[in-house]
Amino acid sequence: MPPPEPSMPPTAAQVRQQFIDFFVERHAHTFVPSSPVVPHDDPTLLFTNAGMNQFKPIFLGQADPKSAQAKLTRAANSQKCIRAGGKHNDLDDVGKDLYHHTFFEMLGNWSFGDYFKKEAIDWAWELLTKVWGVDPDRLYATYFQGDKRLGLDPDREAWDLWRAHLPERRILPGDAKDNFWEMGDTGPCGPCSEIHYDGRSDAERAQTPGDTLVNAGHPDVIEIWNLVFIQFNRVAQSGEGALRPLPAKHVDTGMGLERLVRVLQGKQSNYDTDLFTTLFDRIRKVTGAPAYTGALEDPRDIAYRVVADHARTLTFAITDGAPPSNEGRGYVLRRILRRAVRHGRQHLGAPGAFLCDIVPTIVETMGDAFPELRADPQRVIDIIREEEDSFGRTLSAGMQHFDDAAQRTDAKTVGAEDAFKLHDTYGFPIDLTQIMAAERGMTVDVAGFERLMEEARERSRAGGRAGGADALALGTDQVASLKALGVKPTNDSEKFTAKPVRARVKAIWNGTDFDEDLRASSVGVNDRFGLILDKTNHYAEMGGQVGDTGSITKSGAAFIIEDTRVFAGYVLHTGRIKSGALRVGDDVVIEVDHDRRAPIMANHTATHLLNHALRAVLHESADQKGSLVAPDRVRFDFACAKALTPEQITQAEQRVRDDIARDLPVHAEIVPLEQARAIKGLRAVFGEAYPDPVRVVSIGPAVPDLLANPDNDAWLDRSIEFCGGTHLARTGEAVAFAILSEEAVAKGVRRVTAITGADAERAVETGHRLLERAKAAALRTDEELHGVVQDINAALETETIPSTFRRHVQSALAELQERVKSAQKQAAAAGRDDAVAAARALAEQGGEGGVIVGLIPAGSDRQALLSAMDAVRAKHKDSAVLLASPDHDAGKVTIVAGVPEALIKKGLKAGDWVREASQACGGKGGGRPDSAQGGGSQPENTQAALDAARVYAAKIIG
Numbered sequence: 001m002p003p004p005e006p007s008m009p010p011t012a013a014q015v016r017q018q019f020i021d022f023f024v025e026r027h028a029h030t031f032v033p034s035s036p037v038v039p040h041d042d043p044t045l046l047f048t049n050a051g052m053n054q055f056k057p058i059f060l061g062q063a064d065p066k067s068a069q070a071k072l073t074r075a076a077n078s079q080k081c082i083r084a085g086g087k088h089n090d091l092d093d094v095g096k097d098l099y100h101h102t103f104f105e106m107l108g109n110w111s112f113g114d115y116f117k118k119e120a121i122d123w124a125w126e127l128l129t130k131v132w133g134v135d136p137d138r139l140y141a142t143y144f145q146g147d148k149r150l151g152l153d154p155d156r157e158a159w160d161l162w163r164a165h166l167p168e169r170r171i172l173p174g175d176a177k178d179n180f181w182e183m184g185d186t187g188p189c190g191p192c193s194e195i196h197y198d199g200r201s202d203a204e205r206a207q208t209p210g211d212t213l214v215n216a217g218h219p220d221v222i223e224i225w226n227l228v229f230i231q232f233n234r235v236a237q238s239g240e241g242a243l244r245p246l247p248a249k250h251v252d253t254g255m256g257l258e259r260l261v262r263v264l265q266g267k268q269s270n271y272d273t274d275l276f277t278t279l280f281d282r283i284r285k286v287t288g289a290p291a292y293t294g295a296l297e298d299p300r301d302i303a304y305r306v307v308a309d310h311a312r313t314l315t316f317a318i319t320d321g322a323p324p325s326n327e328g329r330g331y332v333l334r335r336i337l338r339r340a341v342r343h344g345r346q347h348l349g350a351p352g353a354f355l356c357d358i359v360p361t362i363v364e365t366m367g368d369a370f371p372e373l374r375a376d377p378q379r380v381i382d383i384i385r386e387e388e389d390s391f392g393r394t395l396s397a398g399m400q401h402f403d404d405a406a407q408r409t410d411a412k413t414v415g416a417e418d419a420f421k422l423h424d425t426y427g428f429p430i431d432l433t434q435i436m437a438a439e440r441g442m443t444v445d446v447a448g449f450e451r452l453m454e455e456a457r458e459r460s461r462a463g464g465r466a467g468g469a470d471a472l473a474l475g476t477d478q479v480a481s482l483k484a485l486g487v488k489p490t491n492d493s494e495k496f497t498a499k500p501v502r503a504r505v506k507a508i509w510n511g512t513d514f515d516e517d518l519r520a521s522s523v524g525v526n527d528r529f530g531l532i533l534d535k536t537n538h539y540a541e542m543g544g545q546v547g548d549t550g551s552i553t554k555s556g557a558a559f560i561i562e563d564t565r566v567f568a569g570y571v572l573h574t575g576r577i578k579s580g581a582l583r584v585g586d587d588v589v590i591e592v593d594h595d596r597r598a599p600i601m602a603n604h605t606a607t608h609l610l611n612h613a614l615r616a617v618l619h620e621s622a623d624q625k626g627s628l629v630a631p632d633r634v635r636f637d638f639a640c641a642k643a644l645t646p647e648q649i650t651q652a653e654q655r656v657r658d659d660i661a662r663d664l665p666v667h668a669e670i671v672p673l674e675q676a677r678a679i680k681g682l683r684a685v686f687g688e689a690y691p692d693p694v695r696v697v698s699i700g701p702a703v704p705d706l707l708a709n710p711d712n713d714a715w716l717d718r719s720i721e722f723c724g725g726t727h728l729a730r731t732g733e734a735v736a737f738a739i740l741s742e743e744a745v746a747k748g749v750r751r752v753t754a755i756t757g758a759d760a761e762r763a764v765e766t767g768h769r770l771l772e773r774a775k776a777a778a779l780r781t782d783e784e785l786h787g788v789v790q791d792i793n794a795a796l797e798t799e800t801i802p803s804t805f806r807r808h809v810q811s812a813l814a815e816l817q818e819r820v821k822s823a824q825k826q827a828a829a830a831g832r833d834d835a836v837a838a839a840r841a842l843a844e845q846g847g848e849g850g851v852i853v854g855l856i857p858a859g860s861d862r863q864a865l866l867s868a869m870d871a872v873r874a875k876h877k878d879s880a881v882l883l884a885s886p887d888h889d890a891g892k893v894t895i896v897a898g899v900p901e902a903l904i905k906k907g908l909k910a911g912d913w914v915r916e917a918s919q920a921c922g923g924k925g926g927g928r929p930d931s932a933q934g935g936g937s938q939p940e941n942t943q944a945a946l947d948a949a950r951v952y953a954a955k956i957i958g
Contacts, residue, residue, distance in 0.1 A: 199222070339429075379748065479570065519581040530573065544628055562574060600631050660734050674692075680711055880898070913949060917949040
């Protein structure tokens, strides 16, 4: 691999491949493809933000011993990363400088308990200076200077190793902030050594020594590679013993591709490399803007950088399963999209949706390195276009509102109410408002905005923090302790048979320490513990399937298992001791709760049938996005841009029922991963890491038949998946199947919830019964119908029925509801006629002293009472009128009043008059002097209210 000719700098694609080839071909590393930029299996991260994320189980000592990861000793790749939201957030800096990105690639090489500092440093130097021909005189290295607070000495080993390549003046000490890497508040950590490149001109270098500019924020003296030496485990933030040596030492290196390409191509900016020039050409074409010039502060060039970066982020995130939405990482992506749209519309003159038109260029230029981009680019385009159109409808009005708000204030601050309206009405995230304000030299009342936003102010960070610590989880130290105690990973080969197993207690975990014994007499009823045995028949929570429950017993002792999980191959049975005592070394019997396991197996097999049915109905794009297999239900998430039609739901449901009726055999066998991947029609969850060999579950054809003829088109008609879960022997054991609901869970992701077995049979029976009730209701009289419809609607709210039946019942009720409305209108009209007739009779009687007070039988119909008021005042324009109508069934009284101008001048005001009457029947009221309304909650006191009205009027006008 000769260094590139000076006149022919390598392309970004060549640099990426040269890095991988150097470590794979020269130094025996395994190429591990980039994990998705969306860490679906790590709730502590919004996005994958470093190359090491997918290797965390290895660093934490939690890799399944049977997994491919556990066999890795050396690895290399280019990892897709996003830093936006949460702890690592570069969003606000993108566009303002020439080197920040929200999406970037991290080139990395790793050693897992294999080589250490010497090899990492020597190989980094070899690749940079010998392969790529980087000028050694422009390179600097840093090392950890030590930290007395942490009780750590300087990393003299790294310093000595660098002396073989660099003079001492270019080997610089760094504090813990720059040169001690930590995964989090606790966990693996260690010193690091950074490699910096001085890209200044020779004249500038001669004038100012580069060692004074390392880690000083100079735009041309930049870090290009970080070598992390993971040798400690942090168990506490401070104090003696806070850092403990790891049983195996690791190397984790990371080098940003964008910065490296800038150096190798001799550019002054990441955005001047071929990673972006092609994108800039496309942006210019779709927006019609003048060409990019590379200016730092020109709003147009800032917009070019923002749009190019954000388009890459959105394309990769949506491809990997994270569309824009209203919460968590989806909300961060929506902010990114709207920031790009605003820049494109305002500074580049984009006439309409334009981000979506940049996607094909990203796929074309990066699809070879990341083939997943080519899987369904149209879906990505459609999602971005829909988001652009949605925001575009309010963008112009929102920008006008911002302009108005900026002009209204003299304090150089955009008020909280305006910021809130921009967010709530026009869809402007608060940071977008802040950016627009900063462009005018203004600030935003963020504190006031946050008070108005309440819980919504936290959306951008939702999902970026881990949930509450699980006291009974096994961490790095616990796994290391188990190994030190000679405890081997649990043999769980009997989990698929679930027959009672004789086992031996190997460890008892109390959440803090490992105990030697556990006694029911010395613990509380709510105390929970974890037992590790040498073997188990319990299935540990994995792949969406919940863990088993059951019991561990011996003579005189019983432990109730409430959950089962696995950590680095150790199966932890968590629960409570019911009676007696258990000790490490005891021989016990472990039994599975078969009444709970059976419906889980039925639901898991049904999940596979549903997955296949949805693909058949919706075609291949309906990729699985997640699932929950519990004893009481199936929850299945899949890629789909819009709601399923009623016909599609019915078709999918019927396909599953047909497969159950066929009583197909369910086969499961362990197969070499490459052979399994070759089977036509086989499905796997995108982004999921599978072991080698892998378990294949096939419904219908036997696995040997699949392997013997992997290209057979017939396999497309059957469910074939990678799966480590428990299943039925035959589909007929599921008995029945019913889809309960279909709904959106995120943009581009739908969710189906379903049930099987006796629950499904009961749901179907209930659905039939409700549908028959709805049909029979059509024969009821109009007077009876209202109550019948209410009863059936109430049943729909509480009963579990299939969505197909729910839809049919709702359709039948909709027709009946029209009859109810028509009958109510007729009754209301008749009531108004009766009320007006009573009012006319009252008008004939007249009143005393220009005051008419009376009772009108209008029930709760306020409009009927107002019509009655009009009828009285039509005959007595100069009289004050107050009418009341009791509704004994509803438990209320309605009161209205009207007073002519002449009597108002005498002091009788309608609002005061109604208030006086309303108080007499347990209520209140008020209004204008000429017209007012009120009421009460005591219809039995209606006459008292009328009497109070007469007395009050007489007192006022005499």
